[in-house]
Amino acid sequence: MFNSLKCTKGSFLCLRQITTVANIDVTTTPSKPFRDVPGPRALPVIGQLYHFLPGGLLYNLKGSNLHNFLYEKYGPVVKMKGHFGAKDSILLYDPEVAIQIYRSENSMPIRTGFFAAQHYKNVIKKEKGEERKYNGLIFDHEEKWRDIRTHVNPVMMQAKSLKPYAEPLDEIAQEAVARMKCIRNENNMIENDLLDEFMSYVLEFTGIIALGRRFHAFDANIREDSLTRQLLRNIHDFFELSDKLDYQPNLWRYYPNKTFRSAMKLLEDAEKLNEKLLQTAMEELKTNPKPEEKKGVLEKLAEKNKDVALAFTDDLLFVGVDTVANGIISVLYLLANNPDKQNKLREEIMSKESRRPYLRACIKEAARMRPVVFGNLRLTTTEYNVFDYEIPKDTMVMFCHEHMSLREDQYPQPNQFIPERWLVDKDHPLYHGNAHPSAGLHFGYGARGCVGRKAAEMEMEIFISRIIESFRLQWRGKQMPVYQSVANRNMGPYNFIFNDV
Numbered sequence: 138m139f140n141s142l143k144c145t146k147g148s149f150l151c152l153r154q155i156t157t158v159a160n161i162d163v164t165t166t167p168s169k170p171f172r173d174v175p176g177p178r179a180l181p182v183i184g185q186l187y188h189f190l191p192g193g194l195l196y197n198l199k200g201s202n203l204h205n206f207l208y209e210k211y212g213p214v215v216k217m218k219g220h221f222g223a224k225d226s227i228l229l230y231d232p233e234v235a236i237q238i239y240r241s242e243n244s245m246p247i248r249t250g251f252f253a254a255q256h257y258k259n260v261i262k263k264e265k266g267e268e269r270k271y272n273g274l275i276f277d278h279e280e281k282w283r284d285i286r287t288h289v290n291p292v293m294m295q296a297k298s299l300k301p302y303a304e305p306l307d308e309i310a311q312e313a314v315a316r317m318k319c320i321r322n323e324n325n326m327i328e329n330d331l332l333d334e335f336m337s338y339v340l341e342f343t344g345i346i347a348l349g350r351r352f353h354a355f356d357a358n359i360r361e362d363s364l365t366r367q368l369l370r371n372i373h374d375f376f377e378l379s380d381k382l383d384y385q386p387n388l389w390r391y392y393p394n395k396t397f398r399s400a401m402k403l404l405e406d407a408e409k410l411n412e413k414l415l416q417t418a419m420e421e422l423k424t425n426p427k428p429e430e431k432k433g434v435l436e437k438l439a440e441k442n443k444d445v446a447l448a449f450t451d452d453l454l455f456v457g458v459d460t461v462a463n464g465i466i467s468v469l470y471l472l473a474n475n476p477d478k479q480n481k482l483r484e485e486i487m488s489k490e491s492r493r494p495y496l497r498a499c500i501k502e503a504a505r506m507r508p509v510v511f512g513n514l515r516l517t518t519t520e521y522n523v524f525d526y527e528i529p530k531d532t533m534v535m536f537c538h539e540h541m542s543l544r545e546d547q548y549p550q551p552n553q554f555i556p557e558r559w560l561v562d563k564d565h566p567l568y569h570g571n572a573h574p575s576a577g578l579h580f581g582y583g584a585r586g587c588v589g590r591k592a593a594e595m596e597m598e599i600f601i602s603r604i605i606e607s608f609r610l611q612w613r614g615k616q617m618p619v620y621q622s623v624a625n626r627n628m629g630p631y632n633f634i635f636n637d638v
């Protein structure tokens with residue numbers, strides 16, 4: 138039985154039709170096998186790697202440029218062969234087919250990724266007899282994932298559960314701005330690595346939401362061997378090692394090389410540290426009980442189910458800090474390069490109105506242009522007929538939302554920062570609702586969508602408001618590059634000028 142997702146004309150060249158008329162016909166069997174899905178030619182073991190060498194088809198193509206090339210050359214469905222033991226994957230550039238697959242997945246969709254970390258949690262720990270009941274939302278699947286999600290959704294996905302944190306977060310934002318003023322040089326630029334700097338502010342936000350406590354992450358006197366510094370190092374190293382092992386070609390599936398061993402050590406240390414963090418918080422809570430509204434989400438979870446709380450500590454720290462810090466930098470960068478939009482936003486913030494639609498529109502527009510993650514992954518739980526090609530069950534499909542949301546057929550003037558498109562009426566040519574609803578799913582989709590979305594949006598809104606109220610941002614020099622990996626990373630030099638308002 139196949140889920141058939143195809144253009145009625147049966148050709149992937151009729152793109153406009155594909156995005157509007159693709160349909161599901163579960164009775165149709167595809168006429169073309171998986172091996173015929175178009176994509177760069179592959180060799181045994183090394184897959185398509187040789188195309189990236191000098192003179193190769195994909196040489197020097199990275200990030201968006203690579204995806205533009207693949208889409209133009211092969212169409213909306215492209216096969217990439219796995220190298221060095223990794224699975225083959227499908228890149229999908231069609232929003233209608235994407236939504237059809239998302240919707241056809243069962244009630245427990247599987248999102249793969251973080252393969253080396255999954256290996257540590259599910260293989261190495263099992264061999265040592267140290268397996269935990271739960272590993273976390275980003276590592277667990279099926280029933281285990283559902284158990285955690287059932288507990289976590291009510292504390293993370295409802296705006297009212299997060300509301301009590303707004304005031305303490307705003308205090309942190311004001312302290313962060315004060316620090317930014319202090320560390321500016323004579324040209325009003327910040328010479329520290331801005332991503333690291335912002336990660337320390339976001340860790341502070343996370344401390345409040347997770348445990349109702351401060352980590353003092355940007356306290357000038359904090360010691361290098363402190364728990365806070367170790368947490369920051371772990372978050373940083375987790376992404377760096379995941380990039381090397383999961384994103385770059387690496388032979389770890391054949392033998393445990395040095396990078397792999399470092400990653401396993403990092404995961405072991407991080408688990409111990411996170412466990413200690415939660416343990417200490419729970420002991421403090423016993424001796425000094427807090428009112429419900431002052432408790433962090435981990436404390437609330439731990440009172441109901443300690444195993445879930447422990448697993449979610451890893452989630453919060455591994456994917457809740459770097460993502461928000463990168464998201465904030467993207468918004469600031471686009472505002473610095475669009476002073477008229479920045480002024481308009483400042484007017485809204487200075488008006489002290491509690492509703493800030495323009496701020497929200499700026500954040501959405503930045504997510505469209507410079508999303509924190511390039512796309513969403515699923516391991517299919519059934520087989521599909523996609524444009525008449527067979528896509529078997531257990532295939533890795535990457536829904537390339539960054540590419541979709543930067544396409545002219547979805548958002549007119551896609552490379553212009555136009556927050557207004559999120560605010561104008563239906564009859565306006567820039568109206569965002571003219572794009573396919575799945576073109577810009579930058580927080581994912583459905584049951585497996587980002588559980589931290591509300592927290593992330595709250596942190597971003599509060600911090601960006603304080604920054605725009607305090608600084609007139611400028612950008613000097615070349616564009617800020619993005620490094621595409623397990624998550625997108627804004628790369629330095631961070632040539633912001635933070636002039637006082």
Ligand code: HEM
Nearest residue numbers: 274452457460464509579580581582585586587588589593
């Ligand atoms: C701007 C910030 C963020 C962005 C753009 C973002 C984006 C995403 C995306 C695209 C996914 C995959 C969704 C899917 O596969 O359908 C995801 C999953 C997840 N995110 Fe976020 N995220 C952000 C911040 C956060 C924060 C602050 C937290 C923690 C509080 C968090 C925790 C998670 C978790 C635990 C998952 C896995 C959910 C599951 O599998 O059930 N994220 N996020």
